[in-house]
Amino acid sequence: MTNPTAAELIARSNRLGADPKNTNYAGGNTSAKGTDTDPVTGEPVELLWVKGSGGDLGTLTEQGLAVLRLDRLRALANVYPGLEHEDEMVAAFDYTLHGTGGAAPSIDTAMHGLVDAVHVDHLHPDSGIAIATAADGEALTPTIFGDKVVWVPWRRPGFQLGLDIARIKVQNPDAVGAILGGHGITAWGDTSAEAEANSLWIIETAADYIATHSKPEPFGPVVADFEPLPEDERRAKAVALAPTIRGLVSTDRVQVGHFSDDAAVLDFLSRAELARLAALGTSCPDHFLRTKVTPLVLDLPATASVDESIARLQELHTQYRADYQAYYDRHAMADSPAIRGADPLIVLVPGVGMFSYGANSQTARVAGEFYLNAINVMRGAEGISSYAPIDEAEKFRIEYWALEEAKLQRMPKPKPLASRIALVTGAASGIGNAIATRLAAEGACVVIADLDLAKAQAAAAELGTTDVAIGVQADVTDETQVQASVDAAVLAFGGLDLVVNNAGLSLSKSLLDTSVADWDLQHNVMAKGSFLVSRAAAKVLIEQKLGGDIIYISSKNSVFAGPNNIAYSATKADQAHQVRLLAAELGEHGVKVNGINPDGVVRGSGIFAGGWGAKRAAVYGVPEEELGAYYAQRTLLKREVLPENVANAVFALCTDDLSHTTGLHIPVDAGVAAAFLR
Structure with a gap:
């Protein structure tokens, strides 16, 4: 159960951290002093709860608090060996922890423990740092705040800074806080509400003074030709x-x-x-x-x-x-x-x-x-x-x-695809969505491109924040939309490393039933679409000079001849040869180009759900709901191919383990002998 004092501290921290005018992300720390029961003696014990090393005030939870015994922390002042041994004091904090101690104590812990106030806030507001970094900051502090805020000359965060602030508070009984030269602000109070109010008063008073007294053009006049472009x-x-x-x-x-x-x-x-x-x-x-x-x-x-x-x-x-x-x-x-x-x-x-x-x-x-x-x-x-x-x-x-x-x-070891930026077409559902999900789980930033913008954005939202994934609309047959999706990746994440040509559809028709429109639709989406995406992406990959991967989701049908499937299989063969052609052309730039040849993926597939499954089931004379099992039984391994199996192959291709592989087609078909590559 969370101690009431700690719960109050967390609530205050979250309020302060939620507003960027108060402090920057992961900046500053807050604390509260109170009592709890020592589980060994059953007696009350004075404790300090303080935001630990790392973490963010706006999202602080109980797990982010360091919990220390106040008597032992304050006793460290008696053994403090001086500035030359400042760093050793952080290790000493470990000997003051209460129980398991919670999060690792930060360098600012001394400031919170040594200052004689129940609640202490240390924040990095823009207005406060502006005073702290002004050449006249020391003289401006009493002008702006009167005797309620004291100037503390720059000192690197540490135990001595805590001693300095504690002494200044004693010497200035009317003060509610301090400007820390070159650094930020500290405020305190007997109650959590008072400390929060004092912090906000310092921030707002500084901002008001700057707004009222600032020269009209602090950065000087506008320079011709340096103004913002439209x-x-x-x-x-x-x-x-x-x-x-x-x-x-x-x-x-x-x-x-x-x-x-x-x-x-x-x-x-x-x-x-x-x-x-x-x-x-x-x-x-x-x-x-x-x-x-x-x-x-x-x-x-x-x-x-x-x-x-x-x-x-x-x-x-x-x-x-x-x-x-x-x-x-x-x-x-x-x-x-x-x-x-x-x-x-x-x-x-x-x-x-x-x-x-x-x-x-x-x-x-x-x-x-x-x-x-x-x-x-x-x-x-x-x-x-x-x-x-x-x-x-x-x-x-x-x-x-x-x-x-x-x-x-x-910090935790980076995930395998950390720092990589991926664009996956047709990724709002089915195989594409499974690929996007796997890439994001392995640390990549993912751009989900789909014909349906709402579905693309919803799929991206399921993967996390916009730091993880964004959704964009992309009709891959439209050159302008394709370029826009690549541009979106570049603006959102800085560039592009990995492209998966997955967008597709299928029409199951015999030769005589296949119209020119059917043929054009199949080739426009998959053959032309893959070309447009690869061309737009390759320009970025070449300019970055960082290598990269282009992966085509082709099909076993690119090499296997089946009935009533001419338009689909022909365009898959086109995609398969694009892999070889681009591997030969882009290799000098360190770009690998590979393909994946799945068997029919029934479960979770947008193509099969859109009518293709019913038509293929009719060709093979099985109920549509048994099509996946039918496909599995015709394989050597007797296993049904799922979207996740294809995603696994994509992941393998873009890891360092296959850094020397290009121009390859990987079968993900559970073993279809007729589709063996020769």
């Missing part, structure tokens, strides 16, 4: 640039991307102070841990051509890597963690928008949100003073902090 033009340019940018930022390791043309981003990119402020980098530790200390900024006007932009981005990327290596070399010590890669995580393109990157879609999106926070912070600081982030050496100490490295090492 929406259609900037989206088209974003699509054109995204594959190249993703390839560049994946030099050390493949990353997923996210694109934003938020109005605040576009305004920042159009202003005279862009270069100066971007070079200063972010300040709040949560920001630059997600975004690196500085972004890569394309220094060309919005009107520059795509080719000019690509050429310049390549030059700037080379320089960025050299500069980042130099930054690492300037500050790395013998015991520093190894460099984590020299590629940028934020790429800013004037007139177009922001590309952000990470190991997965959520991380990429959140990196962009953090840089938007940083833009808001810079606007606030520049509006009332000048932006003065913490210095480079301090940034390095946090970015390559042993405790941050330990946190990274605790």
Whole structure:
């Protein structure tokens, strides 16, 4: 049963974390002190409940709380060995845990335990960080807040910062909180409601002051030719640039991307102070841990051509890597963690928008949100003073902090398809849906393309949030819609790695009953449709220079001759040879092209449910409900083929285990001797 104090803390945390003006995703922490019964002695024991390392306030649950004995935590002040041994104190927290302790205690635990207040909030609001990073922040604090908020000079999070805030609270009895220089805010209260109210008061008071006193153009005047392009033009340019940018930022390791043309981003990119402020980098530790200390900024006007932009981005990327290596070399010590890669995580393109990157879609999106926070912070600081982030050496100490490295090492091992982006056609149902489901389960970002937009979106929603999957409409016979679906993948996730040509239909008719319209329909959807999808996708795959996979869901009928099936089987043979042709052509770009030849998939198949099953059952003289069993009995293994069996083969083809396989057709037919490949 959740302790009432902990339950109250969770509710407050969720409210604060739900509003981005209060804190960024996974940023900040909250705490509450109270009593519970010691299960060993049966006596009351004073405890601290505090958000543990990692996690997010907006979605915090009981499992995300660290639970510590308050007497033992406070006793650590008596053995604190000083700043040079700061990191050792985090390990010492383990000796203060109550019971199993819950989540791992964070570096900010001391702030919460040592401050003499029942409830403490530590948050990273844009308005508060703007004051914290203003060159005149210390002088502005009493001007804005009076004696209710105290300035705390920059100090890296840790035990000493907790001691500092505890002392300041004692020395300033009227204070309800503090501005932490270069970092954020802390607020406290005797009740949960009071702490929450004090946090919100600091945030809103800072925001009101900035709004009232800010200079009209904190980022300077608009620069001609750097203004935002019209929406259609900037989206088209974003699509054109995204594959190249993703390839560049994946030099050390493949990353997923996210694109934003938020109005605040576009305004920042159009202003005279862009270069100066971007070079200063972010300040709040949560920001630059997600975004690196500085972004890569394309220094060309919005009107520059795509080719000019690509050429310049390549030059700037080379320089960025050299500069980042130099930054690492300037500050790395013998015991520093190894460099984590020299590629940028934020790429800013004037007139177009922001590309952000990470190991997965959520991380990429959140990196962009953090840089938007940083833009808001810079606007606030520049509006009332000048932006003065913490210095480079301090940034390095946090970015390559042993405790941050330990946190990274605790993260779960990536799934096999993490960082891969897939487009599956005809994926709202049947085989395509099974494929999309398997790819998403293995860590891929998935674009579900289907003729029916509502069904595509519903299928995507079943797989999770838009960080996992999106649904788009795509009639694969329509060149424009095919290109739009590829563009959607590029804008949603940064690029494309894996394409599954699955969309199809079937008409079971004899030669004499097959009309020209029947023939054209079959070939337009599967032969022409696969060609259009593969062509649009190949352009992205080639530009990224990251390799990739194109997989065709063909059929055993591509090699097996059966009755009353000429249009379907002929177009499947067309698809089968496309596999060989594209494997030969795209191999030099590292793109593998393979096919899968299933037997009839009855259960869960949209094709069979749409009338094909009844017609094939009539051909073989069996009831339609027994068609799957009939197909199974004619196989060597006597097993029915299901959509999941096809999905398994797709997964196998795009893993490292088959990294050297291309131009292959894999039978998934339980053994049909007449369809053996020769």
